[in-house]
Amino acid sequence: MKVTYFPGCTLRTKAKDLDKYARKCAEILDVTLEEPDDWQCCGGVFTTSRDEIATKLSSVRALKAASDKNQPLVTVCSTCHNVIKQTNYAMQNDEEFSSRVNNYLSKEENYDGSAKVLHYLELLRDTVGFDKVKEKVVKPLEGKKIAAYYGCLLLRPGKVMQMDDPENPTIMEDLIRALGAEAVVTPYRNECCGSYISLENPESCTKRSTKITKNVETYGADMILTACPMCKYNLEKYGSGVPVVYLTELLAEAFGVKEDENAK
Amino acid sequence: MQNKNSSLRDEIIRISGTNPRKCMLCGKCSATCPAFDGMDYAPHQFVNMIENGNIEPLLNSKSIYQCLSCFACLERCPRTVEPAKLIEAVRLSVIRKQGANHLKPDNIPALLDEDLPQQAIVSAMRKYNK
Ligand code: SF4
Numbered sequence: 001m002k003v004t005y006f007p008g009c010t011l012r013t014k015a016k017d018l019d020k021y022a023r024k025c026a027e028i029l030d031v032t033l034e035e036p037d038d039w040q041c042c043g044g045v046f047t048t049s050r051d052e053i054a055t056k057l058s059s060v061r062a063l064k065a066a067s068d069k070n071q072p073l074v075t076v077c078s079t080c081h082n083v084i085k086q087t088n089y090a091m092q093n094d095e096e097f098s099s100r101v102n103n104y105l106s107k108e109e110n111y112d113g114s115a116k117v118l119h120y121l122e123l124l125r126d127t128v129g130f131d132k133v134k135e136k137v138v139k140p141l142e143g144k145k146i147a148a149y150y151g152c153l154l155l156r157p158g159k160v161m162q163m164d165d166p167e168n169p170t171i172m173e174d175l176i177r178a179l180g181a182e183a184v185v186t187p188y189r190n191e192c193c194g195s196y197i198s199l200e201n202p203e204s205c206t207k208r209s210t211k212i213t214k215n216v217e218t219y220g221a222d223m224i225l226t227a228c229p230m231c232k233y234n235l236e237k238y239g240s241g242v243p244v245v246y247l248t249e250l251l252a253e254a255f256g257v258k259e260d261e262n263a264k
Numbered sequence: 265m266q267n268k269n270s271s272l273r274d275e276i277i278r279i280s281g282t283n284p285r286k287c288m289l290c291g292k293c294s295a296t297c298p299a300f301d302g303m304d305y306a307p308h309q310f311v312n313m314i315e316n317g318n319i320e321p322l323l324n325s326k327s328i329y330q331c332l333s334c335f336a337c338l339e340r341c342p343r344t345v346e347p348a349k350l351i352e353a354v355r356l357s358v359i360r361k362q363g364a365n366h367l368k369p370d371n372i373p374a375l376l377d378e379d380l381p382q383q384a385i386v387s388a389m390r391k392y393n394k
Pocket residue numbers: 293296297298299300307330331332333334335336337338347348351
């Protein structure tokens with residue numbers, strides 16, 4: 001099957017592995033990721049104000065590109081996913097907002113809210129199916145104890161994101177189990193790592209991130225799984241030293257296509 | 265003064281699309297807020313002060329730059345008041361004024377390290393600047 005794929009700015013630069021292995025693993029699962037040629041950065045974080053139009057246009061254009069091809073729009077980065085999905089929700093449910101957006105755009109660019117936004121995790125669970133993912137595992141991750149870290153943006157606002165129960169999610173744990181590892185469930189998996197505050201207030205970020213990683217250690221996990229470059233950066237830099245891996249890296253490892261770090 | 269306050273109040277409520285009157289002051293939003301420690305006004309105070317038109321202190325507060333947009337308060341409020349949207353609206357009413365950008369582009373290079381993801385800079389610019 002073919003889907004429209006929105007990598008986002010960070011996957012092009014600091015989070016190349018998140019992108020590279022998303023593509024490799026999709027191929028193995030018979031999913032073709034088609035990247036629109038002219039996508040623009042989503043803007044980094046959703047602005048809830050209803051009168052902010054200009055900063056949401058790049059999301060609308062990506063949504064429109066997917067809907068023109070009658071494909072779902074697939075994202076990997078939690079932040080892009082949140083921004084694009086919230087924008088889509090506003091286009092579908094806030095008439096004043098959607099008509100202002102469409103007035104701003106040319107007629108050919110007008111967008112009716114019909115695209116479906118899927119996170120890579122949802123692609124695996126709902127489109128491919130975790131059973132099929134499991135079939136493709138050649139190197140089960142036996143003996144690994146992995147704590148899923150959802151952070152804020154994958155799950156909230158629950159009524160908009162609709163990926164999973166925002167307070168008791170299971171999608172990442174189910175993936176970990178499908179890959180043959182042990183899923184360690186920890187209480188702070190959906191609390192914020194500190195996000196972009198690390199730029200201005202590293203102390204606050206250290207407090208947040210250390211609390212999360214220390215807790216993961218207490219629960220006996222040896223690594224943290226994330227979908228978000230921001231979470232990875234904060235938890236690694238400001239946490240207590242627990243390794244953090246991207247979900248697509250873990251998938252690639254289990255599929256036997258992860259490159260040897262030392263050979264790079 | 266009364267008029268200025270009430271029109272700002274109406275504007276904040278309009279752009280946030282949420283209704284502070286529904287708040288029952290349970291404090292759950294502030295209890296769950298990861299940025300609470302660094303805030304001079306907590307999320308539940310934003311809700312209450314906006315409802316009462318006491319907005320001036322919020323415009324000058326540190327809190328508007330401490331909020332992480334993590335949406336915990338918005339998710340967990342039992343009355344669907346969605347405090348994060350009100351805080352965002354207050355911040356916007358400050359930074360939309362000319363010359364009121366919180367983060368100056370010139371200051372950014374000093375904040376960078378080689379692993380910092382682009383999205384941190386893009387997000388901060390979106391949250392703090394116009
Ligand atoms: S969105 Fe802002 S105010 Fe609300 S809980 Fe998160 S950091 Fe606190």
